[in-house]
Every structure is written in structure tokens, then in C-alpha cells.
Amino acid sequence: MVFNIRDNDNRRVKTDYPRSIEKWKHVWIPMSDGAKLAATIWIPEDAHDNPVPALLEYLPYRKNDFTAIRDSARHPYFAGHGYASIRVDIRGTGDSDGVLLDEYLKQEQDDCLEVLDWIQEQPWSTGSVGMFGKSWGGFNSLQVAARKHPALKTIITLCSTDDRYADDVHYRGGNIMGQDMLWWASTMFAYNARPQDPTVVGDNWKTNWLDRLNTRPFVESWLSHQRRDDYWKHGSVSEEYTDVDIPVFAVSGWQDGYTDAVFRMLENLPNAKGLIGPWAHEFPEVAIPEPAIGFLQECLRWWDQWLKGIDTGIKEEPQLLSWIQDSELPEVTYEQRPGKWVADQTWPSTNVTNQSFWLSDGKLVQHVTDEEKTVISGMQEHGYYAGVFCPFGQPGDLPADQRLENGKSVIFTSDPLGETIELLGKPVFHADLSTDQENAILAVRLCDKAPTGESTLISWGMLNLTHRDSHEFPEPLEPGKRYNVEIGLDVLGQQIPAGHCLEVSVAPTYWPQAWPSPKPVTLSLYSGAETHLDLPVRTPQRKDASWQEHFERPEISEIMEREIIREEERTRDLIHDTINDAWTLYDYSDEGQRRLPENGMEYGSINKNTYTIKGNDPLSAKATCEWDLTVGRGAWQTRLKTYSEMTSDEETFYLTNTMTAFENEEEIFNKTWQKNIPRDHV
Template sequence: MKIRILLALIFVNLMQAQKFYFPKTAVTDSAILDKQMPLLATKLMTQPPLLKLKKTSNLAFSDNLFRLQILTKEYKKSISTLADYRNEFADNNMAGNRFIIYEFYSLAKLAEEKEKISFHDALQKAFNKKYESLSDKLITKLGTAVDGDVQNSRKVLNEALSKQKDKDSIDYSSALSLCKSYLNYKTFSSLKPQIIQLVEAKDREKFIIETKDLKTKNGNTLTITIVRKKENTSPIPVILTNNIYAGPFDTYFGKRAAVYNYVGAVVNTRGKRNSNDENNPFEHESQDIYEVIDWVSQQPWSNGKVGMIGGSYLGFSQWAAVKKLHPALKTIVPQVAVGIGIDYPAQNNIFMSYMLQWINYVTNNKLTDEADFNNFTKWDSINTAWYKSGKSFRALDTISGKPSKIFQRWLDHPGYDEYWQKMVPYKEDFAKINIPILTTTGYYDDDQIGALSYFKAHHQYNKNANHYLVIGPYDHGGAQSYGFSYVGGRKIDPAARISIDDLAFSWFDYILKNGKKPELLKDRINFQVMNTNTWKHVPALENMHTSTVKFYLQDRKNMSSVFNQPSQKSFIKQIVDLKNRDQKDTYHSVSKTDSVKVTNSIYFESEVLDKDLIISGNPGGFFNVSINKKDFDTDMYLYQVQPDGKTFLLSTHIVRASYAKDNALRQLLEPGKIEQIPIKNSIFISKKIEKGSKLVLLVGVNKSPAWQINYGTGKDVSNETIKDSGEPLEIKWYNDSYVEIPIYQE
């Protein structure tokens, strides 16, 4: 075994060390670069790392191969590889527009060569032919699919080339990265702006697209885009989307509604597109959307019925809209809805560094700053610089070089106070919401906690709530579009690969056109059980499980099972130095093939399970702890160790201990006293756990550049600095603490 591992390491090192000839003159001479790139791509296509991908991840292999084939001018093969990729990526060609811009490039190149015509004429010919084969649903996505960023792709290419300055060779990973950035620039610059004009010309044939500015009663300006199918001449229902991400998606959202035979109306928030008003995300939606609904419901193309749809911020907007319900609003379909003040910009009262990146994304200009938002290297370095500096979290915007009033204002509200409460329905407000609602979210959705918080509150305060939930193995994007074959690099069950668009508009047909209820909605809660290829349907969230097991925080070496309550009370002591900024990550081997990161965590492991079980719902329970400070931020990770030794993350939970009992009221801990921290708002999952698996539980302290650091003084955490760290945080985790795991049985 040791010899095989050693040989594998030697092989990896050799591959990393392998160099390919690449003249330094290619960095500054575009003619030489154009000549060298096909040669470099040809070499990469036969290299072991690429060929090995075919065995380990056919998806990743195809993703790389079609790009290299384009560079080597094997255009027919690239189109075939792309088709294989799409079939693997999502069934029924639901991802039909994925990478279609490269297909247009290859088709145009083939036509250029075969018919001896200009590339301009070849692109028009190829576009028209391909367009005829696309369904209406794929046509709606075409404008955004071909809108490659030429300027940014040129910047990325220059950055890749600059790394080769004064070098005559290039390693494999750098070469592959260079090939991709070169292809992006070559494709985007060759096709734009012609292909955008071609899409717009086709849109004009099919749709009536209008953009107007609306004036609110307070004098604010909102830009609205209306899209109608030319063939729909009678008044029909309107599907409204409230969009802070002004840009190409405005037209896309409108066209999407239009092809399902609705009027698509997409309004941008204050400060976006043609609005010169101040842009304060989340703050004015309730008021503004009411007026927008009032306007669209009275237009000649509207029959007076309005529905709303959208995901993330657009999902939040719908809950803001029902804070003051307009009579014309008949239904909403909030997808992966941001739970403002609940899961963003703080999750369970812990602010995230990402909030500043997002604020800049939507406020830097009248549209969206894609280049800045997607500059992950920049934002990683900013967050790391803050973390290393030991400065207060309030200093993050200053460290970024761009102070932000919005960032500072949000930090002024660490509890779920009136500032957040007034943006969406709160408590008894939910009792007044009597329109039908369809919520969609996923087990991997970043805003799952928010989406479910609205669902739970609606049913809590309105016992007759006509509110359905669909949840499955979807991430933030998948739960508002279509079910990809892969999520997080893992293949999902075929039954889960549904079109969320089809589901949503079938719902609109059901509510707004007296159509048939979507087949999937057999009960209020509709959830896909991973690893079973089945859906389950129950009347309430608590019915997602039929029993629970308690996983106690104790060392299994001293007992028969972590699932048995300990006979004697004891604790495990954990010490975390909050001022240590050079801490190295540590890992625990769970098998011969996998490990989990245990930095700042305590590791607990169950025995091997002797039968299959289905974990379904979200873990609860309590942590009984005593600490030497007034507060700390705790996290929890629940893993499955599969029979093959691979780990699978089932659920996570983070919370500020002082807000764990009430997210609106801070209750500091008393140093040295045993305190109980409830586990609420953990991540939902439904998955069959195979016999022969183990469960692994990690509990510990949340401390990373991605989040605020709670030094435990009891002061506003945003104002604490490394000087407040004092002595290391000492936690006693008592063994009568437990994570309660929900189990489903037929």
C-alpha cells in the first residue's frame, strides 16, 4: 500500500513538473499567439490528467475536451462533445443553451470553411439554422447565453499571458487555463455584437418588448420591461418579477413568462437602470411593488390578475409584496427566497463577509458589476487581509478601499429588530396572507433557511394557509430553474431532475387560468428522498420524519453507542485561541479514502449502522456548554461516511450563542455557568443512508475570514477587535448535549 501511494505521489509530482514549449514572444505578439494556441491545445488533449478525468468525471472531461477541440479546429467533434456534455449535465436537454455560444462559433467556422464565405455571413447562416431547432423555452435564454463579456475575457487572457512573461515553457494546469481564457476571448470578440443583434432581431419577430419608466407617488423612478407574444392580442394575466439585477435578465424573465402565454413584466428596483434614486437594497420593495401591481393590473393587455415569480432577492421581493397585499395579486412563487435578517446578510445573527461583495455587485452601477463580483481572487484577498489584520468587522469596507453606508447600516442591526421586520411580513402579518403560494428551495440552497422561515411562519400564523413547498437536491440556481444531473459534483436521482420553470407556470395556469394542479403537488410538503429516486408528500414539515434519534456528544470508546444517553455527566474541553491568525487547518481521517476538516471542531463518530435509514428533515437538539466568556459563535456539521469510505455532508448549523434562543433579543452567557444552546434553523435534507455507513458529527467554533469573529466580550461583535480576544476561548461540551436527527420510516 505504501509503495502504491508513493508511486502515485511521484506521478502527480511529475505531471505537475511537466512543461510544454510555449514561446515568450506569444505573450506580446498576437499573430504568434494565434499560431501557438492550436499547437498547445493539441498537446493537452493527449495528456494523462485530461484522460484520467474521463474515468473519474466524464462531465469535467467533456467540459475541457470541447474547448480544446475548438482550438484545434475540430469543430464537428466539439459540437458532438457539447451534445454529450448536455445530455450528461441535465436530462431532456433542459440545459440546451449551456455553452451554446461556443456551438455558434463552431457552426460559423464550419460554414465559413465549407461555403467560402465571410465569418459574418457564416455566423448569420449558422445562427438562423440553429435558431429554428430551438424550443420557445430555450429561445428565452438565448440572449443571456450568448452575452459573453468581451472586455473581461480580454482582461483574464492578459492576466494569464502575463504569467508567461520571459518564459519559454508552461506547465499543464497553466496551459489549460490559458487555453480556456484564450478561447473565451476569441469566441466572445468574434461573435459580438453581431450575435446580440441577431437575437434581438428574432425577438422583434416574436415578441412586443417595451421599456417604460414609472413614477411612484413619492416621486421615485422605476424602470419596467414588458414582454408580450405578438399572437396574444387579448388581455391575459401578468407575471411580475421585481429585479435588482438590472441587465439582460430583465428581458429574459419577461420572455420566459411570454412563452408560457402570460404578459411578462419585470421592474427594476430604485437606483437601477433609468432610476436616479438612492439604491438601498431591500428597504422599499413593499411600498414600490404595491404601486407597480396597481399599474400593471390596469393596463389594456392585463386581465387584472397578477402573479409573481423569482428567486433569491427576487424571491424576497414577493414576500415584501404581500406585506401589504394588493387585491390584483393572486399568487406568488417565491424561489430560494432570501430571508432578510434571518439568513442574509447574517445567518442566525452572524454577519458574513460576502455581504460586502454583494452590496458592491448591485450598487456599483445602474446594472450589475459582474467583473468585480466575479473577481474571487480580489474578494478572497480582502477578506483574508481583514482576518489577518485583527481589525473590527466594521473595518472590512475600509480595507476593501470603498466605504459603504449600506454595509455599516446593516451592521447596526445585529438582532432581528424592527429594521428587518418591516421589510417583510412579521408574525401576525402572515395571518392576513390568504392567496395561494408555491415555495421552492433545495437541500444545497444558500437561502434554504430563509425560504423555509417564510413557509413556517405562514403556517404558524395562518392555519388555513394555502401554501405548498417543493424541496429536493437543488442548489441556489437549480431550485429556480431546472434540476441538474449533478449538484456539488454528485449525480442526483433522475426523479429529481424536474423543470422548476414548468412547475411554476403549471402552478400559474392552475391559479390564474383555472387549470389542473401540478401533478407533483400531492400534498403541502413535496420532497425528494435522495438515493431512492422517489418523491414523498406529507401535510406538514414535522411529517417529513416519523421518529428521531439523538446523537450525544461523547466518545464512543467509553460506551456502546453515541445514540444512547450517557449514564454519567462529563465534558470534553475545547480551547480556541481567537487571536491566532496563522492557524493551519487540521483534518481527521474517517476512512482510508477520505477525511473531514476539524479545525476548531471536536470530532464524534457513530458505530457502523446495521440497517438502512432515511434522514429526513432538519436536525435539532441542544448543546449544553460552559465557556469562559460571554458569547461565542458555534457551528455543527453532520456527515455520512458511506460504505465506500467517502463522506457526504448532510446538514450544517451555525448560530451566535447569545441569539440562539431568540434572534431578536441578545442574551449573553454567564462565564463558567452551564448554558443551553438550542439547535434551530439547521439545514434540511432527505436522504437514504445505506447500511454499513457511519455518522460523523463535528461541533465547534465558527472562526474564519468568511464570517465575523465573536471575541466574547459581550460588546457589539462588529466593533470587537483582536485586542478584545483576551485569553483563549475555553468551552466545556457536556456529554448530555445531543443533535436530534429526524428519521423517516414507511
């Protein structure tokens, strides 16, 4: 997970602004319980005489080092245009007091409400505040908006979710995310253990560091809640959409893991607009694939409208602007995705209609067929070429040519399309099926097959079939009994050219995206009226042409000076041990090491993840994640090494997490947490 700024000749670096700015470092925001939160504030120099609205980004990722480069790209930009742009470390992270015990706790929200109180009371503040953020900051912007603080007038939420159970890195379709559940937990296990800066907080840093090192791994809580219970309902604004009644700008990209949430927010939030580009999990002014856009200018239009009362035209614009991607041959990394911008006045859109395809005898056809039975045996290694769930734009993140997967599932292929179609929205797969086990997965892939044979993954979905009726109250399957189930695939904005074919893949396995069922599964799929794929086909509009030049050239602030100590490196290697029929994916990411001359901080990280399984043995699934983090300055250097492991048998999950900490290369802490957690319908 790299927080950096990519070089881009198309980007304009701004150094002159309408208002001169100051940067206030190490600002302390007091909490009612005596704790202090650490903040950096960029603000117009004359704000005491001419008060300004405030913008808040509230994150656990360390403002003084780990996100300092990315913060420098946009916070000064907002300040130069007449805002106090505030970056706060969440309690237990960076230089803020305390420890962070889990994601999105009520404490996190309560603290944020006190931050909003504090902003209102400042002499430089007009009392109007907007929140923004990507990922964690996008999540808590939504969650705090639901708390209805009177100062919070609007939010911009990027790459976020409204449903913490159904649409995040822990569970999808009731399945444990085999590649992400442990990885993200291991990430926060390591991140949370980094110390405060002694030059900022004083001698107490060491006591606080030992407290942070003793924080239990989040994965133990996440895996203890395998169904959609109150643990996941907390922080999910989908529980009561009407609580978020302020204007919301929801932003994502087709490569992001959270694009579905934009569509749900447009449908359910009373004052929401959406933007979806071709991007990975990143801000659109710096993201790949290109085209990047002048997103900071769009943010200013949004802030000016809702925080300054300036009519910027935002209110009259369509509810959704999205990038329809041209068909491309499969690549594990795209620098660009050709396509076009389209506008839909409302969502759901009157420009989108449903088109159905039925499955029969290896074909996708546009008419109901006679019933026939297709037997599908699970191959445990199916899914290794799926790419990562939530790409950050690193090399190798994306799915490979799906011909590498197709022999491990059953494929249904359409005839070549007679005319080009454009898809926008959520495909839905309906299946009439039975299984030979009480616990089973259904995984569906949708691909664009070129006339030359290459198969590009354009959408996918999966369902734990014990969750067919409810994520809150799962029920075992009755072997041999037929069920009608529905799977929503990931939303997409995709052109399929004439002459190309559509492919649908069906399988009862998808490792490492989904943790395997406890026993090998044979799935029976019955064709006929109930088994079909619904596709959202968008009719092109003449007005679409007027949106192609809507966005300005990307602008950012001048990036803070940084020195590269160690360059980044990324590899993803899949090894098949043919003698033992064992498959192992090695995912290695050296995110480099940097030094910031502004404060002398040095920081770096290396992450190694391994996902292993043997053919026809779901209980051989094993995930391991390792981190090696460094933070220091001069003669003060700290290092963290972590190891996390997850395995299972038919009844139980087994977790091991080990933390080792060093101060100036001397080991000062070593602890292992082990926990066994019963399987609950997974």
C-alpha cells in the same frame, strides 16, 4: 454571481407556442412622485383583443444586459402560453430613475404596488397578477404579498427567506457572516454604481450615474444592526405570516443557502406548497446538480390554476415534494446528485419521526450516558473547508472532505449504521455547556462518514451564545456557568447507507462562515441527558415510487444571441503560511465578458475575495472584497473598481470601502468611505 444559462443536452428549447408573442422594450411605468421605472414586456400579440393575466419579476440586476440572457430563457415561454411577462428594474437600478439606498426598503414595496396598479389599468390585462423571482425577486415577492394588493393573486418564490435577520447573508445564529456580510455588500456596492444607458434615458444619464456612485455602502447599515431589531423585522414576513394569505409556491435546493425557509413557510403560511431539489441557488430548469426538471411547466400549472382558474391538479398534490439525495463521497463540485423524489402530504409530516443520539467519550450513542466533561479549545482556522454559504453552481463552491476539518474540532462518531436511514427536515443539537469567555460561538457540523473514511458535510449550524435566549436581547455569558442551548442545523434530505457512520463536530470557531469571537474561547461540553442530537428520520412510503416520473423534461425559451468576449474562470486557493501560522483563502471569480448583439451592450465582471486569520488570534481576522465591472457599447465604455475591507479589535469593527469610476478609461470619480462600528455582543 453568474447570471447565465448552462448547456444541457436534456433541455428542450421551445420556439413554437400556443400564442405568437411580441417583445416590448423600454416600457416606462410612471410613479406617483414623477419617477419612472424601466420595464421589458413579453406579451401575446393578440392580448389587446384577448386580455391576459400578468407575471411580474422585479429586480435590481439590470434587464438590458446583466440578466438579459436569463430573462430570455423564461419570460417568452410564459408569454407564449398566454401571459404578459413583465421584467421591471427596481428604482435606482438599470435604466430606472433614482438611486437604490438599501435592500428591501419600503420605497421598493410601495413602487411595486404602483406597478401592480399600472398593470391592472392596461387594456391587455385581465387584472390578475402573479409575482415570481429567485433570491431578491423571491424576497420581494413575499414582501409585496404581505401588502395585500388586490391584483396580486399568487407568487412563486425561489431561494428566498421569510426572516431577514436569522436566515440571510448578514447574520446566522446571531453570528456575523464573515464570508458573506462584506462580500454581498461589496457586490451591491459595485452593482448599484453601474450607469443608465444613454441611448435609453438620454443626456441625464451622467448626473444620475454620479448620484449612484455616491451611494453609501450597505454594509455600514447592516453592521450597525447586530441584533434582530426593527431594521431586520421590516421585510421579514415571519413577523406576521397571516399577512401572506394568497397561494405561495416556495422552491429551493439542498445546496441553496435558503432551504430552511421553505419548511417554515409550509408550516406557517396558510396556502403554501414546497419543492426542494438537489440544486444550488438557481432556477430548477437550468440548475446543477442534476436532475434539472421541467420547472417552467410546473410554473404554468401553478399560474393556470390561480390566475386563469384552470384545474391543473395543483390543489390536490402533496404539500411538499423533495429530493432525497443518495450518499456521495465529498466533492467540491457535483454535476449530479443521485436520489429519488418523495412526497409528503403535509408538513410537518407524519412520515418523519425524531431519532436521538447522545454524545459520550467521542461516540454518538442511542442512549443517555453518564456525565463527563469534554474540553474544546478553539482553532481559528476551523471552517476553511466549509465551502460557500450559498452556492450558485460555480466550480469549487462545496465543502471538501471534512477530514481536513476534523482535527480542528472535537468529533463524536456513531457505530456503523445497521440499516439505511433517510433524513428529511431539520436536525437539532442540544448542548449542556460552559465557556471561559463572556462572548463565544458554538459551531456544529453533521457528516456522513463512509466505511473508507471520507467525511461528507450534510448539515451544519452555529450559534452566538450571547443570543442563546434571544436575537433581539443578547446577554453576555458568565464564564464557568453551565447553560442548556439549542442549535438548529440546516435542513437536509439525505440517505445514510447501512455501514456508514454519523459524525458530529463541535467547536467554538467557524471562520470564515462566522466572524470570530473577540477572544480565544475554550468550551466545555457536558455529556448526559441534555447533550444530544435529534435527527428527522423519514420512513419511506410505497407511494414515493409514483413520483419518480412526475416532472417533465426541462423546457426553456430560445436563448438570446450572445457573443463571448472573455471566458469565465474560477479558482479557490487556501494558503497556510507555516512560519507565521497565517491562513488565507483566495476566492477568485472572473464571470467573463459578453456582448449582446440585440442592443450592442457589453458587460463583464471580476471578483476577488480574500479571508485571512492567524492561529490563536481572532483579532487577526480580515476580509477584503474587490470588484472590477465593465458596462458599455461601442465608443461609450464605463468601468468600476471597488475595494472593501472589514477588520476588528475587541471593541470595534472597522470598515473601508473605495469606489473608482472610469468613463472611456478616464477616471471621473474616486471616493473612500470609512466607518467604525462598536461590537454588540458579537
